[in-house]
Amino acid sequence: MKGLTRDRAISVALVAPSLILIAIFVYGFIGFTGFASLTKWDSLEPNFTFVGLHNFARLFATVPTDRFLCDLRNMVTFTVLFLIGSISLGFILAVLLDRHVKGEGIFRNIFLFPMAISYIVTGVIWRWILGPGSPETGALGINLIFEKLGLGFLKWKWFTEPSSVHISATSSFGVFLSHIGLGGLTTSYVGLSLATISVAIAATWQMSGYTMAMYLAALRGIPTEMREAARVDGASEPQIYRRVIVPMIRPVTLSALIVLGHISLKIFDLVVSMTGPGPAFATDVPAFYMWETTFRGNNFAQGAAIAVLLLLFVALLIVPYLVSSTRSEVRR
């Protein structure tokens, strides 16, 4: 390890340009965004007066607008529903296809196809499907189907429903919470945004084909001998899945969680084309707010503050994964 061998010199020289570029265009700009979030830059002309955490404090305030708090609630709602939806649906589809059904190739393509569509298109399609209609126009889209099938009680306002499900402040549990100083948990910001369910349905439709493909590859990678052995040992089919297959494809589940998770934190185009910010920001997401603040409001400092928080959320998800995967690589 002493001195520079010729090989080493060449490898450093080859890596250096990309290192420099990444240092400037990724980490340099992250640093600049972080710096901008601490300034008073609120018009086109840069203004680097230092204001500390003022921009962050504003995001978490309810006056003049509680938009960011709504966004956080929607982001969590969306992420949870979307992850549960796509992973379970993807797994079920993969298991069904793994049974070597006739025309497997066709089904595989059908299920994978939505992934090839842009989120903008998905958004427009699902806006039409879930557009609720009104008493004057009659039911539209999926509400009309429900009506025709005699399932009228399922008709719903979908993404135009402004309310959220949360702990009521007047319920006995809510009163108890505010007694012990946790009254904040009874606000509408800690809950499930009902309108966001519609967006999660659209996103699940789009991405469950992708998880299906991942799971299908993983299932095919499990040697038949394993199943045979389990069967010989007297395991029933459900037991084989629970005890053998699911544990064996756990790494795939983890990758799917990470990939889908960071998509859902950054989701933007689907919301823009499908619902917009929604009634009282019931479907708004941080990325959309960031874009509006920065490029419509020219409030670059505020936009940068949202960007920093978004980066933080994604990092919370990705960094543990990266750490664990590099560790396991080293072990190998």
Added chain:
Amino acid sequence: MVKRLVSVFGIALVLGASLALVACGGGKSNKLEIFSWWTVGGEGEGLKALFGIYQKQYPNVQIVNATVAGGAGTNAKAVLATRLTGGKPPDAFQLHAGLEVEKYDPEKYLLPLDDLYKSEGLDKVFPADLLSLLQYKGHYWGVPVNIHRANILWYNKKVFAENKLQPPTTWDEYFKVSKALKAKKIIPLAFGSKDGYEAGHTFETVLISVLGPDAYKGLWTGATKWTDPKVADALNVLKKMLADTNSDNAALTWDGALAQYFITDKAAMMIMGDWVNGWFMSQNYTGYGWECVPGPKVYDGLSDSFAVPKGAPDMQNAMNWLKVCGSKDGQAAFNPLKGSIPARTDVDPSLFNPYLQSAMKDWTSEPIVPSVIHGAAAKEKWVTVYKDILATFATKGDVAAAQKALDQAASDNLAM
């Protein structure tokens, strides 16, 4: 191998050529670079008509049409700011008349146009309210080409006639009409709120109506307090009004709401700007009438103008361009195509369709106020917060909370 070499060489050639072209751009020439976000449809054609007039008078000048597409010029403004601050300005650029000029730091970057106003007699042909709106720090910074109007109550003539109703001119009348329509199972007001700014737009027209033009203008300069009880009155009017709209408004844009409810006679009214007129014409629909939003007659306007930066490469060409923009011929050629009215008061009305003719009449007689949601009354940072507060209010209807938030937004943005 040879093939690859040839293709690499080809790429290098193309790159070199484009560099050379860029380099040529900086040379001495007789050019006019016009920077705008008018790319398609009527506005693109209107701009071309202006170019045509300019070219006839100055045939030796080569016009460079530098457009940056994007709604309401958001992308264009970002590009323009870097060009101005970077010392590579275009010869003339598009600017919303009103407070938008503030963000370009006019005393540093723009050319005052007071002499041009005098020599062309522009200060005599524009209405006085517009002139005072155009002035910033005592100077004119842009020449307006067109005027749009934001506070129009569009109504369905057939529905009004069948129910023997008159278009309302006061809020009392409005709510009476609204009650009569509801009894007939007709939606009083068609509303689309998907894009998030529509409640803010509607509220702006209500504010003007309830507070009157001067107090409304004062809201944006600090002369009127947002804690004024009349602001609460206006919020209450808006709340009552939005309670009787189509229930699926969050799923629709304004044109969607018109298509779904207005032209199918399921709804009777809509409050929107006069771009609605162009939409009606594109649908070959003629059953609409219009009236100012109830209350005193005020013209809630927004205007596109052109400004010239200091250090424009071809200053003389740019000044000639502004002359064309401000001229009677220029405004008469541009506006019928764009679907707006001329800022000048002396253009022949027979060139315009019936709606625009009536708007031209109002333009000369009514007090003029700047539209906030369309960027003429306050800076964008304030406008986005205002828009968000109203979007929340439209759903939650908490008057006290909304007023407090509006007051907070005002003190954030007025204390500089």
